[in-house]
Amino acid sequence: MASKNAQGTPGWLGAVNDRTAMTLLLDHGVLTRNRIGELSGLSKPTAAQIVSRLEEAGLIYEATQISGGRGPNAAAYSVHTDRAIGVAVDITATAINATVADVSGAEHPVVTLSVPRSGGERSALGDIRSAIDAACAVAGFEPSAVRSVLIGVQGAVDPRTDELSFAESLPGWPRRGLRAHLEEHLGLTVGIDNDANLAAIAERTRGAGVDSPGFALLWMGNGLGVSIDQNGALLRGAAGGAGEIGYLPVPVTAAAIDPAANDLQDLMGGPAVSRLLRTHGVQGRTLGDRLDRLVTATSAVRSAVFAELAPRIAHGALPVLAVLDPGTIVLGGPIGTAGGSQLAELVRTHIRRSSRWSPDVVATTVGAHPVLRGAHDALVADVRTSLLDDITALSA
Missing domain, CATH: 1.10.10.10 (Winged helix-like DNA-binding domain superfamily/Winged helix DNA-binding domain)
Known part of the structure; x- marks a missing residue:
């Protein structure tokens, strides 16, 4: 029939x-x-x-x-707007950030949960359930309205095997079958993506990548990665691990900058930047603390730090330029945010003086919680589709 x-x-x-x-x-x-x-x-x-x-x-x-x-x-x-919602989650080494995404696209409060000190007290299911409940409570929604959740992690999930890799900050989380495990026990559609990829979505929808034909987001925090946007589509790779440039060996041309550095993570990742900041008298308990103090430091200190940091970042950008030649490189993550336009200009100048490439280099303009904002913006489209599917079902 x-x-x-x-x-x-x-x-x-x-x-x-x-x-x-x-x-x-x-x-x-x-x-x-x-x-x-x-x-x-x-x-x-x-x-x-x-x-x-x-x-x-x-x-x-x-x-x-x-x-x-x-x-x-x-x-x-x-x-x-309460018929279908999603929850965006950003999992870091020290906190779980979450916010609701509804069909209107409105911004809702961000809730931050501390992670247990002991990995034995954590589980993926517990982390995400807590994030969903807290985000819904602060935004005034019922958890029963949640249809999907999108999780940003400092790692990658292989879409072929559902295997989590490159993730050292998620104790208690299963490395195999993660998405299937969460979907089975939550009864929701679950998406898991690399934090840099989600930040790139935010850059495309509300930041430096708006109206851009394509860009490379160089994500610099405790970890290091790059996300490639090509006309609004992200290049994730066969195993979801595209952009893990922190594992690349340091080129010979950068050996003089830090002779002890073996890979790009050693050259320009969080620990290396922390050491550089301490050298210039910028103190703090964590990298985030030091970057906060760098933002308010004197212009002389900022200039001295950026003068040493820019060539490191330029060396990290060169492999991306050699393979993909993006027209724009966006400096993101905590380090790119703290450096702002001053650091971006120095990196641009160093790249053009030391290589054959001449990309535009800009600082991120997304603001706070870029990973969460990217997950939010992606979820808005998902929950809208879900609500529109309800209409089709009504007529079935």
Whole structure:
């Protein structure tokens, strides 16, 4: 028997119209029936029928009354944002950050949870459940509305084997079958991605990569990595490990900078930058503490630090330039953020003077929590699709 929603049937047409109206409400916010008709090209009676169906299904509600001059006010409608939500999670070595992503794309508070000191007290399921509950509580949503979660980790997950690798800061987390394990026990759609990749999504949607044909985000924190954006698509590699440049050997040309450095992580990763900061009198308990103090240090100290740091970063960028030749390199992560435009300009100058490449080098403009922001922006699209799928199911 043919489905009543086969293409061209009334059921199929109704589902298409309903999805169109819902998409308009998601994109434009509060709309009247007449405005939905104008934007969609549908007749006023058809738009009214659509609104009635969506309201009866609990997907939209009358948000306000809009005066149209003469005659009665027109009812205006908005989408119920609590019908489908996602939770973005950023797992670091010292904290779990989380925030809700709803269909409106609105920003919700970020909640930060401390991780247990002992790895024996942790589990992937416990970490993510705690993050979901805390993010929903602070944003005023019910955890039962969560349909998906997207997790940023300092590592990579092989999409072929569901195996976690390059991750030293996740004690108690299984290395095999991680995504399947979480989906089975949470009953949610689970995505896991490298932190640099999620930060690159944020750079594309709200940072230095907006309107760019492509860029390389050089992520510099305690760890080191690069994410490649090509016209909005990320290059993740067959095993999910593309961009782990910290494991590359130090080139001969950089040996004079730090003779003890064996790989790029030794040359420009967190421990190396911490030592450099201490050399210039910038103290602190952690790399983050030192970078915070660098931001407020005198211009002389900042200039001295950046003068030594820039050639290290330039050497780290050269393999990326040689293989992919991106037009723009974005300096991100805690180190790129602290360095800002001053460090970016020095890196750009050093690359152009010491190599054949001449990319634009800029500092990240995303701001706080770039990994979380990228996961949030990716989830907004996912939960919107989920809500639109509800409309199709109503007509099935």
